[in-house]
Amino acid sequence: MQMRRWLVSLLVVSALVAGGCSPQETSPSPSDSSSAATTPSASATPVSSPEPANLPRLEGKATVELTVKGGKPITIEVDGTNAPITAGNFVDLVQQGVYDGLVFHRVIREPQPFVVQGGDPQSKDPNFPLEQLGTGGFVDPATGQPRNIPLEIKPEGSASPVYGKTLDTAGIAAAPQLKHTRGAVAMARASIPDSASSQFYVALTDLKFLDRDYAVFGYVTQGMDVVDKIQQGDRIESAKVTKGIENLKQSGAAATPSPSPSPQ
Template sequence: MKELKEKKIIKKILNNSTLRNKLFQSFNIFLCVNSILIFGCSSLKKNVDINICSSTNKPCLSSTEYVLLITNKGNIKLELYGKLAPITVGNFIDFVEKGAYNKTIFNRVIRKPFPFIIRGGDNSLVTGENKFIDSNTGKIRYIPLEIKLKSNNLPTYGKEIEVSSQKNNIELKHKRYYLSMARSENVNSASSQFYISLKSLPELDGRFAVFGKVISGMSVLDLLQEEDFIVEAKKL
């Protein structure tokens, strides 16, 4: 019974209304490392040194970044790991700097039957305006699933990590208060929505891209309910 409930709740993360109608959207992610998207890093030698940020047309950051979420219940500070998830962090910071997360609601908060996740970044804004549009294309931007293994220099792109032994090799896992990207069933459909794990969730490791964690404001997370909102997101 508990396992069935967990599966139903996990499915809710995939139920991203802003993405599910775009499951087969084409992607133009890399110019010179396109094979990574299809085969992951297994197609490359482990000691290969490619600058991902110079090889993609997506926003990309290889540095550690800090973001302050000013919510209607208090402040939450995030630490983002660009070295381990450069495209995911670059995408998130780009939206922050454009003010896209300002006045967006937390559209899913799951605490029962056990603490699970708080999800935000939906296109359902308090103002009713969709700000998650790529200014270069005029369309919603999608990014590939990005997971860094300890044994590889580069992240793996475009595929889930399914082998149990490899899951132990993942750099960033779903620990309590860690930050990940929500997506639809298509592994390359993450865009703006993110979620914060309220407990360790190893069942999600290798399936969703973890890219940071909450470093202050945990007590604020305990207060958040659905329809609470981000007043402003600021890069520090």
Template sequence: MTRFLGLMAALAAFLFVAMPAQAANEKLDPENTIYLDLKDGRVVIKLRPDLAPKHVAQIKKLTREGFYDGIVFHRVIDGFMAQTGDPTGTGTGGSNLPDIPAEFSKAHFARGTLGMARAQDPDSANSQFFIMFADGGFLDGQYTVWGEVVSGMEYVDKIKRGEPPSNPDKIVKMQVAADVKK
């Protein structure tokens, strides 16, 4: 029995060590990965075209146009989320592209989830998005999930808080990973 328990402990230890390494080595598709550079470091975002193909296409198009470079985080609520994507910095602006119809899913708004901001009309998302600091299950099924932070959440946590923040932090650069020269 002692030998059996020893084997079970060894197996459990192996799984505990091996499984996170496997997840860490998961290969990201460069065409569906965004690099979001902030003042403190790079945030890597896995896009979710399986959940929101129209939103992902619009985010990638705007990113490739350089739309997000230099845009401020205009609404940053501690324990909730950081919102950006408005070229006016007021929370009322967007891009010149058409609004996107809602692509609500059963995906959970967990810490590190990226969702699309919108007005009261569910089909009014355009360019503004937010990154969750904490669990936000109350948003599930009401906003479109289009991505998730896979590394660099510690840099998101350092974004200056406020509505709006005084001297707000900005997106230094946002790029689709496939477009980055190696």
């Protein structure tokens, strides 16, 4: 209980500081953890909501490798079966080279392991202050518009995910299919459910209290020892899709595989 109170206090402060700058994604917010411990009053029968259109989607699974500071690759299995929009967004951004050169700007290990978080495009600029990172998201160069994706959580026993709502807000008692176990990869967002864009985090330990409020879309399958050594300010040297790119669909059409561009 003391550890939980400490996490709540620390992360509420960090979320408020970052969230005051921009409506873009900030951090997993333990202000939602109180609801995670509450049993929904609605029926436990899983329900679904309409799937968003005009966003990349992953139909099946894919494998992504991240290289940080010249170390051995971190391998991530991305699960489009249970999180098609969230997984599709991530794989699409990897394929575009968006993550190449970006910084892990938020690392919390003490007094207990929590997360390492990165993916703010502002961090590609080496002169951008580290302490100001955490508010940026992906802007589509083709349209000049930000790309935000909806909160996407698939309850156990459901045929499809719930979009735009936490499981408690949707009144669903079922647990999520994809859980915050150690090595889980999930999307960071602001307090608005549909505010995730490019920032993601890796769970350094089991974080059950985030399960019902944040979208897990994959798991580190190799290289968790590398994740454990990531420090604030470390850069992603490269991110590439090594398997399953044929499962990425762009607005209903098959994606055209192409090499990821070099960091700018």
